[in-house]
Amino acid sequence: MPPTTAPVSAPVPPAWRLVHDSIAHWAQVQPQAVALASECEQLTFAQLHQRVQAQAAQWGQWDGEQAAPTVLLPLHLGVVEGLVQFLAVLASGRCAAIGDAAWPPAIAQSVQAAVAALPPYRAAAPDLMPFYIGFTSGSSGQPKGFRRHHRSWVESFAITAHTFGAQLTGPVLAPGRISHSLFLFAAMLGLWTGRGARVQEKFSAETTWAQLQQAPGSTLVAVPSQLLLLMQMAQRKGWAPLAQPSLVLISGARWMREHTPQLQALVPQARVTEFYGASEASYITWMDVADRAHPQTVGQPFGNVQLRIGPTPHRSLPVGEVGRIWLRSPMLFMDYVHALDGSAAELHDGWLTVRDMGWLDAAGQLYLCGRESRMLVTQGKNLFPEEVEAWLLAQPGVAQASVIGLPDALRGLRIHAVLHGTDLPAATALAAGCRAQLEAFKTPRRWWRWQGAWPQTRSGKTDTATLQAAVAQALAGQPPAALQPWR
Structure with a gap:
């Protein structure tokens, strides 16, 4: 661990101890x-x-x-x-x-x-x-x-x-x-x-x-x-x-x-x-x-x-350990x-x-x-969706991206990517770029395109649960109208 110091308080005007003071x-x-x-x-x-x-x-x-x-x-x-x-x-x-x-x-x-x-x-x-x-x-x-x-x-x-x-x-x-x-x-x-x-x-x-x-x-x-x-x-x-x-x-x-x-x-x-x-x-x-x-x-x-x-x-863990x-x-x-x-x-x-x-x-x-609750285990390795999402969002034409995992008999979890944008790159190009820039196990195996308003929580964050449920429905043969396979 790098050395750390005890937290210090920044100086505050003595009379201002309350937020409205x-x-x-x-x-x-x-x-x-x-x-x-x-x-x-x-x-x-x-x-x-x-x-x-x-x-x-x-x-x-x-x-x-x-x-x-x-x-x-x-x-x-x-x-x-x-x-x-x-x-x-x-x-x-x-x-x-x-x-x-x-x-x-x-x-x-x-x-x-x-x-x-x-x-x-x-x-x-x-x-x-x-x-x-x-x-x-x-x-x-x-x-x-x-x-x-x-x-x-x-x-x-x-x-x-x-x-x-x-x-x-x-x-x-x-x-x-x-x-x-x-x-x-x-x-x-x-x-x-x-x-x-x-x-x-x-x-x-x-x-x-x-x-x-x-x-x-x-x-x-x-x-x-x-x-x-x-x-x-x-x-x-x-x-x-x-x-x-x-x-x-x-x-x-x-x-x-x-x-x-x-x-x-x-x-x-x-x-x-x-x-x-x-x-x-x-x-x-x-x-x-x-x-x-x-x-x-x-x-x-x-x-x-x-x-x-x-x-x-x-x-504490050593320097560099997650x-x-x-x-x-x-x-x-x-x-x-x-x-x-x-x-x-x-x-x-x-x-x-x-x-x-x-x-x-x-x-x-x-x-x-990323968030502990979103961490995925695939092929025996830990994957943080936020890392893959950040890479996808940096690609031209990708306005929104969500990476989710669903059960897979071989890998434990199969990684899916749901994308939103008007001019999305081909899934094959995205997969190749992802493999080149990130580790291979982090590359999504299935790609989806979301049409219409991107699902969001009330605080404006991506509604991952809604997207995961939609992909699960699609895999069960009942795809929502807003979700389509992307190739």
Whole structure:
């Protein structure tokens, strides 16, 4: 194992121990500076502070004698009003749960019941009180809530400033719904730093472009699919490169590094960084993008993160060996709320694993293989579908790809690839390329093309279970209309 140091906390202004503490400060120091702006509404820091305090007064201040309750915010609020309500709940001393407007009524009711049934919570310090519950897609189909205390995000804000402070010179763009924790965090980062946040009711490449043009020194926080749409629109419309952004932070999914030169040409003055993290962990590692980087590397740990690889954090594997990724940091979540399932993270003596598998090199760089639950055993060897999917997605014409395994008497599992795209390469060409670039056992044996909308979970990730069921149906002689063999 490479040497590691104990996690350290980045310096935080002494008075700012709660996530919403900065609002009053900036309202006094720069009252007329823009705090929040969307397509529909704009608030200065003074206006934001006033609205938050007025709404908090309606909630009534928590008296500190009883455990603070949790409030599930209305699901259909606009993004600015949603942030105002979120901050108001925090200012009243309560915890805010943010759901998804796309939930069916039955799921919304189930989550509401789970939130209402939470037992009283008491903490040793105010910044260890819960302030936020977000939701991710659970393997059961029910949203899985993760609860956080103030300190975890205050530490996240602080390490962001410590790592990227030289580039945090303008507003933070958060072009997604705040039901996605990445965009909620980005908006709150803009408020915390006093730079303000630019938000959107619904992602639009044109709106994002306009917001970037109007915001010198801006930071864009985006998922890869948003950046691809932005680049495609810029190319289609012949837009000139953007000189304004100073920082682009990419997360939420693997960045397709073959697009790095195009992105860097679009934002030539910006530092472009991808980071690996999780809802339960916040930041884990980061790296400045490089198109020639090892396809599995996700960079170095943040300064307040410690990593180990092994079956447990106390049984570390040697450098280069694949195992569970364990981390320790002050940014970890508290616990789960609603729909706990087999995909849950595991805590062990202060160390957390989200059940991702990877390895460390001698320099302490982390390489991510994939999720433990997706690992396939074929021909007696371990295969991580994410590695093959990343290679497939780098091929021209492949818009989406999913690699799955189904029972096979000879190999244990037969590897199938389901592809989506308007101009797919021939399966024979893909198989030959896969054999040449990856090990032969990782090459899919059967190829399929998906027509129509690509199946996705509510969080926007590929719905692997739906695709696996469709392939199983096809092998049983009842192929769904959207699935066809590809040759």
